[in-house]
Amino acid sequence: MSTKRPNDRYDSFKKYSELWEKQINDFIYLWSNNNEFVKMSNDGSEAHSRTLEIFRKNQEALASVLNIPTKNDLANLASLTIQTEEKIESLEEQIWNLQDSVKSQSKEIESVVEVAKEIIKLTKQLKTELMKTKKEQADSKDVQRELQEMKLELTKLNNFKDEFEILKNLIEKGKQVEPALAGVDSAK
Amino acid sequence: MSVELSFKDLVSEFDYEKEMNRWKHVYQLLNEPEPKIGHTPRTEVWRKNKSVLWHYPAKQTKYRIPLFFVYSLFNKPYILDIAPKASVIEGLTNRGYDVYLLDWGTPGHEDKKIGLDTYIQKYLKTAVKRALRHSDAEEITLVGYCLGGTIASVYASIAEEPIKNLIVATVPIDFSSFAGPEKWAEGLKNGDFNVNRLVDVYGNIPASYVEAMFRAVSAPIYFSHYTTLLNRAHDQRYVDKWRRMNKWSTDQVSFAGEAFRQLSNDFFKENKLVKGELIVGDKNANLKNIKANMLVVSSSNDNLVLESQSLPIMDLVSSEDKTYKLVDAGHVSLALTGLLAVVVDEWASTRSNPL
Numbered sequence: 404m405s406t407k408r409p410n411d412r413y414d415s416f417k418k419y420s421e422l423w424e425k426q427i428n429d430f431i432y433l434w435s436n437n438n439e440f441v442k443m444s445n446d447g448s449e450a451h452s453r454t455l456e457i458f459r460k461n462q463e464a465l466a467s468v469l470n471i472p473t474k475n476d477l478a479n480l481a482s483l484t485i486q487t488e489e490k491i492e493s494l495e496e497q498i499w500n501l502q503d504s505v506k507s508q509s510k511e512i513e514s515v516v517e518v519a520k521e522i523i524k525l526t527k528q529l530k531t532e533l534m535k536t537k538k539e540q541a542d543s544k545d546v547q548r549e550l551q552e553m554k555l556e557l558t559k560l561n562n563f564k565d566e567f568e569i570l571k572n573l574i575e576k577g578k579q580v581e582p583a584l585a586g587v588d589s590a591k
Numbered sequence: 592m593s594v595e596l597s598f599k600d601l602v603s604e605f606d607y608e609k610e611m612n613r614w615k616h617v618y619q620l621l622n623e624p625e626p627k628i629g630h631t632p633r634t635e636v637w638r639k640n641k642s643v644l645w646h647y648p649a650k651q652t653k654y655r656i657p658l659f660f661v662y663s664l665f666n667k668p669y670i671l672d673i674a675p676k677a678s679v680i681e682g683l684t685n686r687g688y689d690v691y692l693l694d695w696g697t698p699g700h701e702d703k704k705i706g707l708d709t710y711i712q713k714y715l716k717t718a719v720k721r722a723l724r725h726s727d728a729e730e731i732t733l734v735g736y737c738l739g740g741t742i743a744s745v746y747a748s749i750a751e752e753p754i755k756n757l758i759v760a761t762v763p764i765d766f767s768s769f770a771g772p773e774k775w776a777e778g779l780k781n782g783d784f785n786v787n788r789l790v791d792v793y794g795n796i797p798a799s800y801v802e803a804m805f806r807a808v809s810a811p812i813y814f815s816h817y818t819t820l821l822n823r824a825h826d827q828r829y830v831d832k833w834r835r836m837n838k839w840s841t842d843q844v845s846f847a848g849e850a851f852r853q854l855s856n857d858f859f860k861e862n863k864l865v866k867g868e869l870i871v872g873d874k875n876a877n878l879k880n881i882k883a884n885m886l887v888v889s890s891s892n893d894n895l896v897l898e899s900q901s902l903p904i905m906d907l908v909s910s911e912d913k914t915y916k917l918v919d920a921g922h923v924s925l926a927l928t929g930l931l932a933v934v935v936d937e938w939a940s941t942r943s944n945p946l
Binding site: 474 | 639640700701703713717724772773774775777778783784785786788789791792793794810811812813814815817818819821822
């Protein structure tokens, strides 16, 4: 059995077409790859441009006489629309920037509010402590007054003690005098 | 040993079913409307002029840092989300990334004065700011593809926004080498061919001219894709893929005139980006300003952006963490097959602050 693949006519056609294509393109490459061809192309392009320029000028002149807009007029109008679009875009970007700054300011305000909340909390705590202190102060004044009173009473007590001592001394002195007087009476 | 070939060996056997499918698909392809490109679920975040910033939410968010895609100005970015299972964006959202995509849109006649500096300063910069705000992320990963990579690199060199990672794929940085004929490059550089007047007269470079330019550089005569299609037209999956690819490759966008002039003069002619002389607005876009983690991806079969155009960025940036990866793909197939998602995920997964 032959291992050779049967000849496919489409495949052959494809291969030949690729070969022809390559040969034609190689020929064109060799034919056009020179300075003369480049200069000739440039001349052709210049001539073509010149013809088109004349044509366009006449067209503009005719359109002006006929009072009809040309492609350039429409292009100018479209340019104005694009300019407006750019201005709107620039405004949109400015709004973005404003939004961003508002956002950052809001964040700052939020942090300030947080700090303020802390301060209020702290103030409340201080107020409570102050009340406590005032109460304690009032209590301590009461204690002080009571102490004063106690002190006064103690002083009075001391005075009383002194008086009592004097009285006691007097009583004792009196007791000593009385037997002496009794001795005098009996001697009589 | 001599091999005798019979007539049967030379001509394949006629497979009726296969041939019926082949010609049925060819008929459908010629008569049916172009395929609709579905999208991974997305929402519009921002719109300016014709540009739109899209957000593709992650299926299950695994990373804090989102990916921001910057695509080329030459083509439409739906190549990054071309079909389910082959979509780069779908692959990345499935892997847990939030993805943003800036679709530049198709410039109209009124946009002819939009230069690359305007695209970078008024569109890309704003879009990145919007993506950062939308995602609520602190940093972002930029992913630039093709010319989008060049734009992303220029932006990263002047950006004030927090770019943690920069990924560029098939990116042209050094314009001293060129994929097309060298005499064309020489002619453009020494002024033998000048695009200024063409730009002035057209305003924007028409899409057909952009397509012709790429065709001229890669392959002026191009029909082999049709014969490849005919060869494989019996395969429905290939036909679907071919149709989507064909739709995308012929769906070019016009190029804003001023941007084309800058690309031609500042980048291609004077190679200012590599020399560190590029000025964007009032800033010097020097690649040495880039300090973000960097991944550079090149395709080995790329016939539009050569490896020698991408590689120099590795020495020009100041990034400490930088990786270069050469993958076996083409300029478009890297995105078309979804391979880019795998490459990006492998590198970015450890650099995107996993949750």
